[in-house]
Amino acid sequence: MKSIQITRYGGPEVLTYAERPRPSAKPEEVIVKVHAASINSADRRIISANPWFIKLAFGWNKPKVTGLGTDFSGEIVELGKDVTKWKVGDMVFGDMSNLKLGTLAEYLAVPAKVIAQKPTRLSHVESASLPLASRTALEAIRDHGKLSKGQHILIVGASGGVGNSAIQLAKAHGGIVTAVCSTKNVEKALELGADHVIDYKRKSLADNDVKYDIILGVNAYEKPCVYAEQLKPGGKFIYLGGGMPTLYRTFFFKKIIARKYRISVSIVQLKNTVEDLNILAEMADKGSLKPVIERVIPFEEGIERLVENGSRSASGKWVFTL
Structure with missing residues (x-):
């Protein structure tokens, strides 16, 4: 599967496209086919290791986590053997900020307990802009x-x-x-x-x-x-x-x-609770929480736009389509 990753800290030159094996679901995980993913300031800070104490969490000499991207929206395509709440074909959204990041990839292995049903009124692009x-x-x-x-x-x-x-x-x-x-x-x-x-x-x-x-x-x-x-x-x-x-x-x-x-x-030190995802989905479906998206970017332009995003202040979310 295609993905965007980093193998060392630095500037734009550390970003690469990579082909990786599609993950398999562990007993309590689901595999999500990603339709849209978004980035946050955390991605830019991880790439550059700025501030320096980012290295305490993500690795001192090089990143322990090579994937980028925190938010996602997509479709469940595989269930772990212990997953009973979800079924193949369910449309879900969530974020990987407290896990291993890496939503800028075709497929994700995600614990079933940290995802929520995608807002029904929103597209995958809009849904992926919300979680974190x-x-x-x-x-x-x-x-x-x-x-x-x-x-x-x-x-x-x-x-x-x-x-x-x-x-x-x-x-x-x-x-x-x-x-x-x-x-x-x-x-x-x-x-x-x-x-x-x-x-x-x-x-x-x-x-x-x-x-x-x-x-x-x-x-x-x-x-x-x-x-x-x-x-x-x-x-x-x-x-x-x-x-x-x-x-x-x-x-x-x-x-x-x-x-x-x-x-x-x-x-604020963020907690990762599915209850809050459900609250956001309900608000979005009622129209009281509206996504603000500045750019929708094809995955193939991902590295170029990640570089651009790091050099300017955004007025809304940047979402990548896969």
């Missing part, structure tokens, strides 16, 4: 933020996979949403339901005099104290991604920041 990004946003808003109706939430980095989902999920939880994004994404943020938008190219967040109950740092590059000063007493700063200096400061000084500003500070 939308679960990240859901966990941040529901579990870390505990957002309730009428609370004010500021989403920093309200574009791309996580940001676009966060706007919609925050509205679904009754939040009053302010989105922070660049000029080119302002209209999309409003279309997705944002009540207010701050164009960071025209207005600094430090100049904003509104206080929030929750700040979601989807793409956070300011010092944590900048966000802390925008929160009400008892507010919550939730870091999901962004600049490494912001991550380091948040990680090492979160207790000091929390005490000084009388807020809570947390960093």
Whole structure:
């Protein structure tokens, strides 16, 4: 079967097309014929081993995991002998972020317990755009933020996979949403339901005099104290991604920041639960969660587009068709 893989860390030159044997299902696995797969920032970080501590999880001298791609949507073509919930022909989706990655391949061996039925209203391309990004946003808003109706939430980095989902999920939880994004994404943020938008190219967040109950740092590059000063007493700063200096400061000084500003500070560490996939599928089928896809790319152009994706900021998900 065809796949895209890496065998060492580095730049674009480490990406290769490879022919690999089709996997066989272990007793508790299913084999999925992949129709569409998407990438996330994690793929770019793994390729370049940036930040350096990526190597602690994925291998110090070279990657232990050679496949790329986290999200997928496709059709079950084989069942392990202990699998009873699914049948051949079922259309499913999921992500491999807590497993071994590698969704940019024709076939996947996946534990049956971590997949969910694909949203019936969505295509495979649309379904493949949702799992990791939308679960990240859901966990941040529901579990870390505990957002309730009428609370004010500021989403920093309200574009791309996580940001676009966060706007919609925050509205679904009754939040009053302010989105922070660049000029080119302002209209999309409003279309997705944002009540207010701050164009960071025209207005600094430090100049904003509104206080929030929750700040979601989807793409956070300011010092944590900048966000802390925008929160009400008892507010919550939730870091999901962004600049490494912001991550380091948040990680090492979160207790000091929390005490000084009388807020809570947390960093999202994603859990892989099929229950959340089912929630996302239900929301998508009801129309309350809409995929935002920037590019649909044939697999044969995968390496070229992966290189391009790493050199620019995305406004929506990039999905590869197989």
